[in-house]
Amino acid sequence: NAGVTQTPKFRILKIGQSMTLQCTQDMNHNYMYWYRQDPGMGLKLIYYSVGAGITDKGEVPNGYNVSRSTTEDFPLRLELAAPSQTSVYFCASRPGQGVSGYTFGSGTRLTVV
């Protein structure tokens, strides 16, 4: 099925560990986004990309890194996990400019202990 695929769905990390959250879309969308959702809060933008090779910071980028080597993939890297990074992470994509909707992945629930 076409869409945005996020893996893993759940993960528990220890403080200081590293991991990569994977995000893949098969719709040839140019724009991709990483959001985090803390309990009782809306989604906040971590990083985004407007095309392969181009990334930029969002509202809450500290502690994260991204890369966009292909149109399809937009992985999010946590280098030194901290309890403050316990959250649900959503990846999203949309086509290029103009009127369009967003396609969201099903989310990754990350707990840092």
Add this chain to the structure above:
Amino acid sequence: AQKVTQAQTEISVVEKEDVTLDCVYETRDTTYYLFWYKQPPSGELVFLIRRNSFDEQNEISGRYSWNFQKSTSSFNFTITASQVVDSAVYFCALSDGSGAGSYQLTFGKGTKLSVIP
């Protein structure tokens, strides 16, 4: 900077009652888009509606209706004859639409709706 305010944190209604979820936004863009998403207890985000800044027509889809008023920067959402399945967190969101921006979505904090049988 863009901002979306959903002042109602939680709302409880009895089944079959009507309920309105408020959304107020701030933006300097003249072209922008407004969205509503539903997040059921399962956690996924379900798209409900998109509106562009030049279209102030109200919209109705079944039991759902939306009232967009640029004069008050509001985009309110009404559920008529609420049902238990409407219980969820509802998010209002805003994106730029100029073509030169990133089209990033700015979300409100959400309103948790509980429909009591």
